[in-house]
Amino acid sequence: MKRIFTLVSLLLLLFNTTAQTKIIAxxxxxxxxxxxxxSDYDDNLGLSLEFKLQLDTVIKLTNNSVIEIFHLPHNNSERIVDTMTNHPVFNNPEVSLDSMKKRYPSVEFIGFDTPTKTQKKSKKQRMRASLYMSFSDESTNKGSGLTILKGISLLLFVVTALLLWRNQARTQNTHK
Amino acid sequence: MQTTRGFIQRFFILFSSLCILSIPLPYSQIIDTGTLFSPFTEHIVLWVGDNVLHIRHSYIAKIVSDATGMYILVFINLVISIIVSGISIYYARKRQISSQFSYYFNSFISYYLALQLFKYGFDKVFKQQFYFPEPNTLFTPLAYLDKDILFWSSMGSSYSYSLFLGIAEIIPACLLLFNRTRILGGIIALIVMLQVVAINLSFDISVKLYSLFLLMLSLGISWPGLVNIFQILILHKTPNSTSSIVQPSYLAQNQKLSYVLIKALVISLIFYEASFKYFQNMNFNGDHAARPFLHGAYSVTTPNNNYKRIFIHSRGYLIFQDRDDQLKDYRLKCNLRNKTLYLSKTGEPEARLQYQYDNTDSCLVLSGVLNKDSIKLIAKLIDTDTLPLKRDGFHWTIEGSAKQY
Structure with missing residues (x-):
């Protein structure tokens, strides 16, 4: 687990959350x-560019190691490759390929076998795996963040449309 | 009089549109036309800089904040707008722009300004813009800092003020979205942008040109309101209602539903774009974001050496501070398996330093060859949370403030 932490920390060197001018950066x-x-800095006009790595592909090397391939949101051609050992999700025998695909629908999984009937897990094992995924993987939270945002935006759309419609009706009545 | 007014209207519309389309901005969902057109615009900028303005010294032709390229681009937009507006006013049958077109254009620039204010406002509220100073900035003597980084660091040290500034930008952004509150939003945006321009000019922050452009947009949007305020407060007259831009009345009939739906969609899209990165990263306080491995300030404890402190910067730099407080930065790559740090700097050979880090006593040991000198440094992590700058001190009385020392 400690090793995973250190490998993840290395990736954080590539992350950029702050916004500033190029000179201040x-x-x-x-x-x-x-x-x-x-060209050394993505910042412009005191705002930062989205620089979060997006996971494209996961290749299973061995039972305890995977290769993760990322791309930058604004640069589809450049790839960043990282090898992870003992990944809490991708190297977890209790997490099935189907569960991974559900969690990461846009990610391609290579070298992960579909479990045979004999490998199918009990309900208890599946529950344990799903609980483990929701607590251990940071990316899961990020995905749900966008779902929350989509929900808020939809709500904003409905509320704004209703308010504008009411305002229009009121204006029409005033003109009458 | 009507010709001058018509010319100013045309110039404002053209110049604003050209700048909005040609200045690249970091968007996550909206198409950034500035970046899309940048290969073309940068080519023109370079040509104008070399052949028209005859700039002989080397300059940055890229359209980035306050680079010569951006000034040339704005100059080109200015010249095009003056020429086209002049020709247009000469040949136009009607001197004035139609109220319907004025309304749509006013809405367009209001939404654009609202989006920018939301982006800058959210960046402040969520502590992404003015962040708490990096470890090397914390230990740089004040006199060695430039005014821009000093201002940035001062703002970054106070979360409440950053929050206040952010809210001050978000409020006019919200008001700009609706017809009824647009002029009030424009006036508040004008005051906010005036302050931003003053800061950028006074502290030499390189967003001068763009902040002036946003100030111009605020002035354009708030103009009818400013005229009314002038008439009431200075001339003591009843304000002229025709000075306001009103929504065309025909919209209330057959196109009412589509108008309402499109407007609601645009507003929710502005919100989605402006808040995307915070929800994507689920990070609503930049100061609490994850930091890279070894990030922090280290005090060198090895006797008889020239180094005083070592810093690991969040964007992947290692910085040495010598006994005279001079700082030297290196680009940092880290191999966690071999426990090696790779340090690179322009004009210097890449250095490889072996590192050991002990979590229990927060001790970092670096050994290897740097600039042909063999070094072995033992450094201890400095607890920056205990520094006076990070203390959450607020005191109504001076007694309370004095107790802190």
Whole structure:
């Protein structure tokens, strides 16, 4: 588990959550004027570019190691590859391929066998696996974050439409 | 008089549209036309810079904040807008722009300004813009900091003020979305943007040109309201109702439903775009975001060496601070399996340092060859949470404040 943590930490070096100007981004790491290059920073106009890695493919190497292939949201051509050991989901024998596909519908899984009838798990085992996934995997939360946002946006759409419609009706009555 | 007014209207519409379409902005859902057209615009910018403006020194032709390329782009947009507006007013039968077109254009720039205010506002509310200073900034003597990074760091040290600034941007953004409150939103946005421009100019923050553009949009939207305020407060007259941009009345008939649905869709899309990255990362406080392995400030304890502190920056840099407080940064890559740090810097050979990190006593040991010098450094993690800057101190009385020392 500790090893997983350290490998994940390495990936965090690529993450960029803060927003600033390119010059401030350069000065923030005590960069000198001679080293400055605009292409080194994704920030522009004090706003940050979305820079969260998106998982494309998971390749199973062995029972305790997988290769994860990511792409950047704004750069579909560039790929970032990372090898993970003892991944809490992808190397978990209690998590079936179907469950992984349900959790990560846009991810391609390579080298994961579909379980045979004899390998099928009991209800208790499936429940345990699903609980483990919901607590151990950070990406699960991220997916649900967007679902929440979609829900809020839909609610906003309905409320705004109703308010505007009411306002229109009121304006029409006033004109009459 | 009507010709001048007609010219200003045409110029404002053209110049705003050209800038909105050509300035690249980081969007997650909306098509960024600035980036889409950038290969074309950057080519024109380079040509104008070299052949028309005869800029001889090397310059950045990319359209990024306050680069020469962006100034040239705005100059091109300005010239095109003046020429086209002049030709248009000369040949146009009607000097004034139709009220229907004015309404739609006013709505368009209001939505654009609202989106930008939401993006900047949310970035402040969720602590993504003014973040708590990086470890190396914390330990840089104040006199060595430039005004822009100093301002950024000061703002980043106060969550409540960052929140206040964010809300001050979100309120006009909300008001700009609806016809009834648009002028009020425009006036508040004008005040907010005036403050932003003043900060950018005074602290040399390189968003000067874009903030001036947003100030211009705010002025354009709030203009009818400003005219009315001038008439009431200065001229003591009843405001002229025709100075306001009103919604065309025909919309109340057959196109009412589509108008309502499109408007509601646009508003929810603006919200979706502006808040996408926070929900995607489920991070609503940038200061609490995960930090990379070894991130922090380390005090060097090894005697007889030139280094005072080592810093690991959240964007993958390792920075050394020497005894004279001079800082030197290196791009950092880390191999966790071999326990090796790879340090690179332009003009220097790549250095490989072996590291050991003990979680129990937060001790970092670095050994290897850096710039042909063999080094072995033992450094201890500094607890930045105990620094005065990070103390959550708020005191109504000076006695309480003095007790902290």
């Amino acid at each position: 350069h000065k923030s790491h005590s960069g000198t004027s001679g080293d400055f290059s605009v």
